[in-house]
Amino acid sequence: MYWEKEIETMDRGGLEKVQMARLRETLARAKKSVHYGKLFAEMGLDAGAIRTVADVGKLPLTTKEDLRENWPYGFLACSRDDLIRMHSSSGTTGRATVIFHTESDVAAWTNLLARSMYMAGMRRSDVFQNMMTYGLFTGGLGFHYGAEKIGALVIPAGAGNSKRQIQLMRDFGTTAIHIIPSYALHLASVFTESGYDPRRDTKLRMAFIGAEPHSEKMRRKIEEFYGFKAFNSYGLSEMNGPGMAFECPEQHGLHIWEDNYIVEIIDPATQKILPEGEEGELVATTLMREGMPIIRYRTKDLTRIIPGPCPCARTHRRIERIKGRTDDMMIIKGVNIFPIQIEKRLMEIPGVGTNFVIILDRVDYGDQMTVKVEVQRGFFGGNLQQLETLRRRIVEEIKTDILITPKVDLVEPDSLPKSEGKAVRVIDNRKD
Numbered sequence: 001m002y003w004e005k006e007i008e009t010m011d012r013g014g015l016e017k018v019q020m021a022r023l024r025e026t027l028a029r030a031k032k033s034v035h036y037g038k039l040f041a042e043m044g045l046d047a048g049a050i051r052t053v054a055d056v057g058k059l060p061l062t063t064k065e066d067l068r069e070n071w072p073y074g075f076l077a078c079s080r081d082d083l084i085r086m087h088s089s090s091g092t093t094g095r096a097t098v099i100f101h102t103e104s105d106v107a108a109w110t111n112l113l114a115r116s117m118y119m120a121g122m123r124r125s126d127v128f129q130n131m132m133t134y135g136l137f138t139g140g141l142g143f144h145y146g147a148e149k150i151g152a153l154v155i156p157a158g159a160g161n162s163k164r165q166i167q168l169m170r171d172f173g174t175t176a177i178h179i180i181p182s183y184a185l186h187l188a189s190v191f192t193e194s195g196y197d198p199r200r201d202t203k204l205r206m207a208f209i210g211a212e213p214h215s216e217k218m219r220r221k222i223e224e225f226y227g228f229k230a231f232n233s234y235g236l237s238e239m240n241g242p243g244m245a246f247e248c249p250e251q252h253g254l255h256i257w258e259d260n261y262i263v264e265i266i267d268p269a270t271q272k273i274l275p276e277g278e279e280g281e282l283v284a285t286t287l288m289r290e291g292m293p294i295i296r297y298r299t300k301d302l303t304r305i306i307p308g309p310c311p312c313a314r315t316h317r318r319i320e321r322i323k324g325r326t327d328d329m330m331i332i333k334g335v336n337i338f339p340i341q342i343e344k345r346l347m348e349i350p351g352v353g354t355n356f357v358i359i360l361d362r363v364d365y366g367d368q369m370t371v372k373v374e375v376q377r378g379f380f381g382g383n384l385q386q387l388e389t390l391r392r393r394i395v396e397e398i399k400t401d402i403l404i405t406p407k408v409d410l411v412e413p414d415s416l417p418k419s420e421g422k423a424v425r426v427i428d429n430r431k432d
């Protein structure tokens with residue numbers, strides 16, 4: 001049941017001791033980097049002032065801008081000769097940030113992925129098809145190494161080419177996949193069009209889904225279609241990538257591997273640390289990174305710590321599924337809205353297809369939100385009355401949630417642009 005029982009179920013006191021020892025090492029190492037060396041000197045930081053894990057809150061925060069300013073090597077805490085791997089973020093919100101790993105960094109990261117997948121139930125008897133982009137993006141190689149460490153048979157399929165993905169699954173008896181949730185929904189429609197039913201025609205039994213925000217409804221929709229369990233996987237390249245937090249078989253929150261990270265939740269506006277259970281921005285400190293330690297990194301991801309123990313007996317605390325990034329928040333007519341709120345509503349409505357996009361315009365000095373929604377095949381070209389009923393229902397459902405009346409356009413299946421990577425959910429034309 002456990003990949004590393006001792007550390008996964010260690011009592012909180014023991015875990016804090018591990019964290020404290022590793023934090024000390026991390027600070028000593030970080031000091032060697034140009035960025036932290038300068039910062040610690042300016043602050044006159046005395047390592048002795050950090051006596052408990054909670055003292056981490058006294059250290060300065062690190063932002064994506066800091067990483068960009070120190071691009072490419074200003075965060076390195078080792079010689080370049082010690083590096084064996086480079087990765088970068090997807091660049092969703094601007095210039096991509098670059099992360100370097102030593103051999104021991106890659107080993108520690110690989111171990112976290114093995115631990116995570118094993119926790120969800122993957123074993124050496126599984127055939128694992130990794131449908132993520134390989135290359136600089138961490139989702140490809142990260143999972144690849146982790147799955148090999150478990151001893152599963154790995155099919156490095158990469159992203160895209162849906163028909164070939166289905167063929168591989170059928171030919172080699174794929175049992176587990178790693179897939180972006182929006183792409184899983186798209187692939188579902190390709191399955192249907194090709195006349196295949198994954199429940200009948202494949203051996204799929206589990207999936208790891210992540211890399212973008214998605215609602216519980218979307219997860220259930222994916223699980224229902226494929227007939228498997230889908231486990232939420234969270235991470236960001238600055239903190240290695242996937243393997244940072246992962247769902248256990250309870251599927252209620254994601255265990256953050258606290259022997260590798262110290263996490264805090266802060267108020268994004270005031271930067272104050274929030275009490276356990278309150279929603280805010282996730283901040284994380286690496287504890288096992290030799291090449292490029294990062295202290296108190298502002299992830300910009302909104303979540304909260306779920307208080308209380310998990311029935312699976314793992315003691316590492318759980319975060320709630322990510323609600324979105326602070327920069328995903330749309331302000332429409334003064335109301336704060338996240339794309340996931342719209343998605344959650346859409347996933348509940350029968351007839352809604354596999355893709356949607358939110359378009360924001362400024363009309364007569366006011367905000368207008370248009371939601372283009374693909375309908376299921378069979379709905380389109382059918383009864384116009386039925387379509388109008390569906391359209392009205394979507395307007396009503398969204399309005400109930402966000403209190404703004406959207407314009408809803410129903411469009412044909414597969415007509416909206418789709419991405420092989422993270423879905424683009426919002427097009428904001430309001431910027432002057």
Ligand code: ADP
Pocket residue numbers: 088089090091092093096137138209210211212213214232233234235236237238241299301321322324325
């Ligand atoms: P970028 O920040 O450029 O997108 P990454 O590839 O490092 O680059 O992506 C990490 C980000 O992806 C996270 O900060 C988060 O916003 C999002 N993300 C990753 N996994 C999940 C998940 N399971 N749920 C929601 N969002 C996720």
Ligand code: ZN
Pocket residue numbers: 248249250255310311312313314
């Ligand atoms: Zn658990």
